[in-house]
Amino acid sequence: MTDTHSTNERALIPTGHDAASYTCVRSLARRGIGSIIASEKDGVPAASSRYCDESVSVPDPREGLLAYRDELLELAARPDVRTVIPVRPEDSYLLSRYREAFAEHVSLVVPTMEQLLAATDRLQLAAAADAAGVPVPETRLLADVGDWSEDLLIKSRYNFLTDDSLEHLTPDDMDVVKEIHHVVHEDPPDPEAVRRSMGHDPIVQEFIHTDDEFMFTGLYDHGEPLATFQHRQIRGNSYTGGGGVYRRSIYEPELERVGRALLAELDWHGLACIEYMRDAATGEYVLTEINPRMWQSLPSTVRAGADYPYYYWLAATGRADEIDCTYELGVGTHMLHGELGYLLSVLTEESPYVERPSVPGTVWEIGRSIVREPRFDYLALDDPGPFLAGLRTVLPGSVADRLPVHRLADVVSRRPRRS
Template structure:
């Protein structure tokens, strides 16, 4: 177990190599909270941040999920550690499933495991959306589909494959399956091939023609909203969608309504990142998925004034009355390597359902938005080392 910090309260932030934990370290570190970044990797770009006060080593959750959990509990048991922030799907799952082990030592703002299961299982999530009377694509288990005449999308049934949800995984095993396949009308996918690739039977959703994609983020306290935020996703990881790499903060009362109705149906507690598609014909907001943790685009959320890491900290300390949920509209931010990934998708990806933009059009749109909104997720001039470390690490992998 690592030594305790004697200078004040600490926050534990588990992290992978990807820098999505950086806003948590920056937000809380600059407010005097001692930040402990813990990872199974040795060379993590956020370790170089001036807002990272301490680092800790963890076993790999891919090798042994229970050993990873036990190491997190050991860090949480330190007298100075007050809470743990879920950044990755592993952490969201473990903090809910083994909440009693953690809350012997720290305060957590996470849903119970039964509520989490309704969100992690996309069939159950679709049923919850229908119960809340909010739009959701028709969603069915693969083995329940007989008619393949329409446009369909195949995706993992679960946010995380783990023993709570599937019989194929032991308690020490978990994995994320992020494959999304667009299926042409009349094409019947090979079940055995899908099982081999995805390690479970996926779900089948109707394809919803969308004009825009949106994110609704929230922190809830036992079914009641404490803070909410919205952005419009301009570009994702791919031209077919995915996590946002350029977005602008916005507000639409209808999006607020459908998201709150869904979270109310779930009696939600803790963080929620809900992705939506705006139907190209009806303008309705169709649910895509919920991530019960901090999100990839968190840096742009914080830059717009919605400081969810700080909100989470305040709620964990019983100081919800200090949270100011206001944010600025029209603020955009870029994930630079994500923008490069978007360009790469234009060059190499192919979808029978989504029209591919031209390379010239793509380059113009990215250039125009960088000039108009010169804000970046991880390139911060008052703390450049995480970005530089990430670039060096990426280049070294190419050698």
């Protein structure tokens, strides 16, 4: 690895316990670029990396978005900070909404607010996909549904809830609703109860019976692709879906076509992670959603050779012409604590539409795949701090409190902190 202090330039990376932020730190360090991890949380894995130059404490954006914004602007104003990399929903929203304020200090590669809202309002996104000729589930507001006899699911209309989408919120408010309800025909939902739980009138989509799930990612410059990447999701956070925890890099021409078609329709600028599912009946790649930021499975992307953190840096610093996106096919990687989450979902979750795998079969498949492809998001022999810090976040509190993982992480990382 290159010495992270070989240049005086740094990227600001706001984050929680996200694997993507650690990947950004390592990626940039290989190029001699420093990083500053900013978080409201304790024990952030990326901050425990020996390659992280500095970690700082910031206000919790869910408790007050404006105080969080002001702290990030203060950090962005430092002369050594060149850009800010969006990893979380909070930051993708904040950087687009206050793009002009941040642009006084740093260079960003993020969508306009109009583009952002078109992508993160799933009702608008479905219309854009339809206009682009990209298959998308039938999508309606909950208020417009009266017949529950079809296979349906309910989820948030918005990737995040802010005053741009809901009148009762203020500029200081920010929330993410991750609830997904698989509708049971014999027991249809109470619409008012759902609205109270989700805080708005959500969307209802037809449930697509799939035989596989996929991801298409891009870094775009005003409608033109600078880099694209694909993977097949073998296991997600849950057996019913979610972010990828075991994935393998691929290239499918039709997946490339629908991914590019959607981003062209949106005239996209910045990062995009698009999730697709393959319809078991038609073989079509059907749109699930788009996220305008780095993605959960970024470690897998970079491991295959598509170095998005560095691509983002190049685009932000006026060197987009140096991006040469090629990657190796067939590279499989695991998020170890995500694999545990997948197993727990088999033990505890139910869906009327997705058959639950057997527990012994799941244990066997996870173990076999780890032996066959021992590549992991956090676990690195030259940098054990992030894995040790991450271990504390997934262990039961009574167990984690007895383990000196933070002290061990500090011993191996050797980076300055400030509050």
